[in-house]
Amino acid sequence: MKRMFLLAVLALGLVLGSACGARTNSQGDSPNEELIVIGMSQVGAESDWRVANSESMKAVFSEENGYRLLFNDARQKQENQITAIRRFIQQQVDYIVLMPISESGWDSVLQEAKEASIPVILVDRMADVEDESLYAAHIGSDFLREGTLAVNWMESGFRERGETLGIIHIQGTLGSTAQLGRTAALEAAIETHGHWELLAQLDGDFTQAKAYEVMTDYLSGVPGQRRIDVVYCENDNIAFGALQALEEQGYRCGREGVNIITFDATRGALAECLNGKISLVVECNPLLGPLVEEAIQTMEAGGTPEKHRYVEEQAFTQEDLTEALIACREY
Numbered sequence: 001m002k003r004m005f006l007l008a009v010l011a012l013g014l015v016l017g018s019a020c021g022a023r024t025n026s027q028g029d030s031p032n033e034e035l036i037v038i039g040m041s042q043v044g045a046e047s048d049w050r051v052a053n054s055e056s057m058k059a060v061f062s063e064e065n066g067y068r069l070l071f072n073d074a075r076q077k078q079e080n081q082i083t084a085i086r087r088f089i090q091q092q093v094d095y096i097v098l099m100p101i102s103e104s105g106w107d108s109v110l111q112e113a114k115e116a117s118i119p120v121i122l123v124d125r126m127a128d129v130e131d132e133s134l135y136a137a138h139i140g141s142d143f144l145r146e147g148t149l150a151v152n153w154m155e156s157g158f159r160e161r162g163e164t165l166g167i168i169h170i171q172g173t174l175g176s177t178a179q180l181g182r183t184a185a186l187e188a189a190i191e192t193h194g195h196w197e198l199l200a201q202l203d204g205d206f207t208q209a210k211a212y213e214v215m216t217d218y219l220s221g222v223p224g225q226r227r228i229d230v231v232y233c234e235n236d237n238i239a240f241g242a243l244q245a246l247e248e249q250g251y252r253c254g255r256e257g258v259n260i261i262t263f264d265a266t267r268g269a270l271a272e273c274l275n276g277k278i279s280l281v282v283e284c285n286p287l288l289g290p291l292v293e294e295a296i297q298t299m300e301a302g303g304t305p306e307k308h309r310y311v312e313e314q315a316f317t318q319e320d321l322t323e324a325l326i327a328c329r330e331y
């Protein structure tokens with residue numbers, strides 16, 4: 001309501017040719033009161049992707065752009081996200097932006113937001129809620145498609161291979177949409193390719209430290225050197241941890257050795273792909289701030305944003321990359 005009044009005042013100001021800046025009103029209130037207030041619950045800072053995603057949000061939802069951003073870092077705990085959302089509801093923010101750590105467990109808190117008439121925008125991962133009206137829009141990646149890009153590359157790269165293809169799979173945070181989609185693509189392909197063998201499935205929790213630890217533990221338990229053809233890493237930081245562990249144990253990584261596959265396409269991973277140590281990088285775009293703003297502006301104008309919006313993404317191998325291309329990337 002307050003915003004409707006503001007828009008009316010603003011429109012009047014424009015008609016009268018007044019010099020008023022956007023979102024100030026004629027009553028002498030502090031301009032800050034006229035900012036659109038966004039309560040944002042971010043998963044954490046577990047990966048380079050996540051840091052780039054937070055930066056994209058902070059760059060868009062700035063005071064100069066007409067927003068007041070209440071940013072909460074949940075330090076990878078769903079209970080922290082739920083507490084933050086309840087606080088945003090008490091503070092009567094205009095919108096809640098939620099990057100859900102995992103898919104389940106959101107029904108009641110999102111119901112509370114709905115009862116308070118605060119639209120919720122899901123970003124990056126999804127929330128698996130029974131009632132779709134509990135969120136206004138979802139903006140993120142199609143993780144199953146990303147996994148399928150990786151699997152297609154494996155299928156064509158190892159087509160001629162008669163012998164067993166030994167695969168290690170290091171997963172991201174269990175129960176998150178990114179993990180579920182990327183895992184589903186690999187598991188479905190393993191089912192259909194009789195000679196693809198899953199040597200191990202490890203939990204890397206999307207962090208470099210965890211991936212390094214689980215990969216080191218695994219390799220230390222293998223007598224001598226085992227033939228490993230592919231390490232399917234569910235994000236770049238997992239790939240960095242796995243690469244370090246493999247090299248420390250004397251494995252050679254690259255097309256002639258262990259083929260590391262990764263997701264995100266941060267500059268660090270693309271550089272390792274260009275130098276030949278990572279074989280395939282599947283892009284996952286974290287720069288979602290402008291799309292979230294579009295959805296909010298659609299609602300501000302009384303419209304309905306698209307319910308699900310997926311960003312375009314591609315896959316890179318060494319041949320696709322140059323130093324100049326990597327330098328141009330924003331993350």
Ligand code: GYE
Nearest residue numbers: 047049050124178206235
């Ligand atoms: O791949 C990973 C991050 O949900 C897309 O989460 C995101 C994933 C991303 O920690 O690096």
